[in-house]
Amino acid sequence: MRPKSGKTLCLGLIVCIVGVLAIxxxxxxxxxxxxxxxxxxxxxxxxxxxxxTYFPQSFSMSWISDDEYIFRNSSGAIYRKKLPLLDENLFIPSMVNATINFVSPSKGYTLLQTSRKKGWRHSYTADYQVFDIINQEIIDAFLPQTIQYIAWSSKDALAYVLKNNIYLKHTVNGTAVPITTSGEENLIFNGIPDWLYEEEIFSSNVAMWWSPDGGHLAFAQFNETGVECIEYSWYGEEQYPKTISIPYPKSGTNLPKVTLFVVNVSNPDTHQKIEPPDNLADKDHYLSAVTWVNETRLCVQWMPRHQNVSYLAFCDFNSNIWKCPKYGPSKPYFGPNNTEYYRVLPNEQGYNHVHRIKSPEDSQLLTNGSWEVMAIVFVTANNLYYISNQNQTFPGTSHLYKYYISNQNQTIPGTSHLYKIFDYTKNPKISCVTCNLKIKRCQYYNAYFSLKGTYFKLLCSGPGVPMETLHHANSELEILEDNKELEKKLDExxxxxxxxxxxxxxxxxxxxxxxxxxxxxxxxxxxxxxxxxxxxxxxxxxxxxxxxxxxxxxxxxxxxxxxxxxxxxxxxxxxxxxxxxxxxxxxxxxxxxxxxxxxxxxxxxxxxxxxxxxxxxxxxxxxxxxxxxxxxxxxxxxxxxxxxxxxxxxxxxxxxxxxxxxxxxxxxxxxxxxxxxxxxxxxxxxxxxxxxxxxxxxxxxxxxxxxxxxxxxxxxxxxxxxxxxxxxxxxxxxxxxxxxxxxxxxxxxxxxxx
Missing domain, CATH: 3.40.50.1820 (Alpha/Beta hydrolase fold, catalytic domain)
Structure with a gap:
């Protein structure tokens, strides 16, 4: 049960204060x-x-490099736009009916998705074909039907999940090699989460992760042995209803057993297991996050069943063995040197703020005040960007901000702006990126960065009519969607x-x-x-x-x-x-x-x-x-x-x-x-x-x-x-x-x- 706009409760000391209603x-x-x-x-x-009739329009785009994005025009064709000059050219013709989220890292291929069928909240199955963008033709990649998940590596290899097993294709027209063979419906899930992990832990349909260089593939396996199933009738159109069965652990019952593996794609028969911390190994626990730091370092987060603490393991690849000697707090965002990371954690007063962490013993609070950082959205060599409600006195704001904070003691709980931290070695200097852009129209923002963070799209979601703009540093490059027609209609x-x-x-x-x-x-x-x-x-x-x-x-x-x-x-x-x-x-x-x-x-x-x-x-x-x-x-x-x-x-x-x-x-x-x-x-x-x-x-x-x-x-x-x-x-x-x-x-x- 995950709200659209919310966050996970960070467990700690419980304080109960009873008062009276005031004015x-x-x-x-x-x-x-x-x-x-x-x-x-x-x-x-x-x-x-x-x-x-009066719903706002949105601009669907996908970053394919640090200075290029693709988008679909009104005729259904996909165009590529080059920044900062905004040069535009046809990328994929409209008759192909491509999905813009499946372009390969080399930009030479894209996956064409058809026959999509919904699973649970995030999951689905679909059929795929490979389209050669350079030659503008569909090529025979011998992909099976009803794939549960598929992902490109940085070298244009493909990994996909079929019937709960993972398969690897080193090239688009190469032979598929099985990574796992243990997959079984409602019993063993490889590379995709079971119901519980999809809904409550990962919030996605993904449970396998390519390393940045495409040399390794990490994947989770979920074993439902002992997990009871929920069953309900599917009435359909047949004479007799079907019974749908889903492994679904309810409170106090058996949990799925999770195991994390890493595969060297040049030798896919060998799976190396990443062990959880010793104090969790023999107890019920969760795998809560997997992040590649670089080609040879993997960051893994574990939690006990109560989820009142998290353990962060840094796993290094040495002598063909993955070793995980360090444990610390939860999901990180890494800086370019890969030796320190940034995490949103409570300060002493219980408000969530950005911390820079070099080790469990070396942590620095970068933001502070009686307001909250909602999320870190991007980290570059010089800047850390985050969403916060620190600008005014109402916590319901959620904007992309772009201005210097003059009074951090004022808090608007409903706001959400984008802030930037820089000069980490000195006293942190914070500027609001979005606070002064369109004050009356925009007080609720989110940001979507290009691959290296040079450019970003701002989505203003209110209180006025939503709009989307493209930015570089302090300048607005392009209005992607302004919903002018909707504004006119609302005036009537x-x-x-x-x-x-x-x-x-x-x-x-x-x-x-x-x-x-x-x-x-x-x-x-x-x-x-x-x-x-x-x-x-x-x-x-x-x-x-x-x-x-x-x-x-x-x-x-x-x-x-x-x-x-x-x-x-x-x-x-x-x-x-x-x-x-x-x-x-x-x-x-x-x-x-x-x-x-x-x-x-x-x-x-x-x-x-x-x-x-x-x-x-x-x-x-x-x-x-x-x-x-x-x-x-x-x-x-x-x-x-x-x-x-x-x-x-x-x-x-x-x-x-x-x-x-x-x-x-x-x-x-x-x-x-x-x-x-x-x-x-x-x-x-x-x-x-x-x-x-x-x-x-x-x-x-x-x-x-x-x-x-x-x-x-x-x-x-x-x-x-x-x-x-x-x-x-x-x-x-x-x-x-x-x-x-x-x-x-x-x-x-x-x-x-x-």
Missing amino acids: VLPLALLPPVETAQDDDKPTFTLANYLEG LQMPIVKYHSLRMHGFDLWYQLILPPNLNKNDKHPLLLEVYGGPGSRKVSYEFKMDWATYLASTERVIVARFDGRGTAYRGNKLMHAIYRRLGTFEVEDQISVAREFSKWNYVDEDRIAIWGWSYGGYLTSMVLGAGSGVFKCGIAVAPVSSWMYYDAAYTERYMGLPTPDDNKEAYESSTVMSRAANFSTVQYLLVHGTADDNVHFQQSAHISKSLVEKGVEFSAMWYTDKDHGLSDLAHNHLYIHLSHFLEQCFDLPPNP
């Missing part, structure tokens, strides 16, 4: 978002949302007004976002919908631009939509984030009730028409809030909710709850179920939604809620989506939001949506 504090430093609205303009309708709509404020609760300034109907009359009463997620290390309140269901509700139905980040959420320091460690379903539930109760006191909020809704962890939070019996909420919607942490995967659950054993945290597991609160649902209207083929939060979770509500005689509404997974995509998406809208119409007594 609303306006944020003075934010760009103005309130504008006059014309009542004669049309509103943003449900049909507009479902049809994507009655758009909601978005505001940000904070509440003082339990010793913290906790931030919320209000999406208000246009031309709000504060003498009128409006229904309010609280949109929640609330999982550990997540964030809902930010400057990201959205044209979503909430936009429709505020614009057309005149519903106030609120988002709130309570205890347990990210980018405000570990004291706030760790508040719900080992106690999921407690403080984050209390905080949502408290903020809704505060909203209910406002003159323009109808205290009798307050609702809550969420998806995944948000569905769990919604259900726990409604089950608390607070009397604040009239109705709520839970989509694909967790109902008991005993039913969710081990890696996520144990990271935040520990083990469900009497000597660890069994009592917290038992007290945090939705089912234990079933009787209190009799006072609210409840809509429960789930896909029957959800491989992440299993249908079992909602089935148990349904069972408990029936046993308590509670009436509720439910909607099951046959053969749909956790995302409820395609036709189910539109059906879902129409259904949710009708539910709110009934709950809030709104006029029917035409």
Whole structure:
């Protein structure tokens, strides 16, 4: 259960502070978002949302060298652009229908992908052909069908995974050589992760890594022996449903056994095993990161089952043996000399900052303050680039910054800017790359660097209409996408007004976002919908631009939509984030009730028409809030909710709850179920939604809620989506939001949506 925008909880000392609700504090430093609205303009309708009429365009590009990128034009052809002169030439014609992410390092070949079939969140299978870019023709590379993963080496060799085994092709038209033969469906995975590692550890479909010179291939093997499977029915079109079985370790059950190997591609029959640290070897553990430092040094990160500490091993290739003598903290970014690395770690006050580490005993804090570094994005010989919310006083920003910090004590939790550190041997000097570029439009950035970091693309995601630009040092080279047409179209709509404020609760300034109907009359009463997620290390309140269901509700139905980040959420320091460690379903539930109760006191909020809704962890939070019996909420919607942490995967659950054993945290597991609160649902209207083929939060979770509500005689509404997974995509998406809208119409007594 990984939020789109969030981070992993860094476990440590737990601090619990109980306080009282205080007054609303306006944020003075934010760009103005309130504008006059014309009542004669049309509103943003449900049909507009479902049809994507007002969604921003994006610019899809891929770096193929330090000064070249490729992109697809409107006709489908792929062009190559050379920097800094922006010279452009045809790279791959449109009739080839190539994917821009599969160009070989030599730029002589590209892979053509067809018959792509979705697996889990990141994984898929596909068929591939090799296209010769120089001769502009497809060549016969004898690649099999239904490949699970494929990757180029720096020398244009290919490694791919088929039926859980790895194969090597030294040249594109050479014979495939098997690297492994042990692969077996649902039992042994080579070079690709199993479900648990794909979802919770690697967040990708990749478990093999080429060395920079293409001479070695590291790969992970996952053995599912002893791991129990989740099974669910796939109804399809046949007379009898199929049974889908996936190895899925739930909390307290057996984990997959992971092994890391390195293969010399000139002698692929010999596999050298990389051992975990001695104190983990005989215990349950995870392989959490693999990074090639150079051609003969591999950096490997391991974690124990509780994930409360990490071990970093530097493995050197000496005399045909890989030796891993050093252990330290977690995933690094290496400098050009490969003798030191950079890592985001908590400072003494519990805020995440950049550290330079030469050894476990030699660590230097490069950034500091009561704000957080969210991620290091690139390291060059002279500069280290990172994303941070240090610029203002609101933690929901996430921009690419380009300016010198004059006051690092001010923090905007919703911001995210790109910063640059240089002159490491002296006092670090920090400049913001993006802070002053487009202040009103852009306060939420990300950056994508060329292969050596000379150029970078900036993606501005809000609060204004998103745009993408290309940069070199301090200069903007090119506007890649400005969404001017969308800006013009939005000027013709009655758009909601978005505001940000904070509440003082339990010793913290906790931030919320209000999406208000246009031309709000504060003498009128409006229904309010609280949109929640609330999982550990997540964030809902930010400057990201959205044209979503909430936009429709505020614009057309005149519903106030609120988002709130309570205890347990990210980018405000570990004291706030760790508040719900080992106690999921407690403080984050209390905080949502408290903020809704505060909203209910406002003159323009109808205290009798307050609702809550969420998806995944948000569905769990919604259900726990409604089950608390607070009397604040009239109705709520839970989509694909967790109902008991005993039913969710081990890696996520144990990271935040520990083990469900009497000597660890069994009592917290038992007290945090939705089912234990079933009787209190009799006072609210409840809509429960789930896909029957959800491989992440299993249908079992909602089935148990349904069972408990029936046993308590509670009436509720439910909607099951046959053969749909956790995302409820395609036709189910539109059906879902129409259904949710009708539910709110009934709950809030709104006029029917035409």
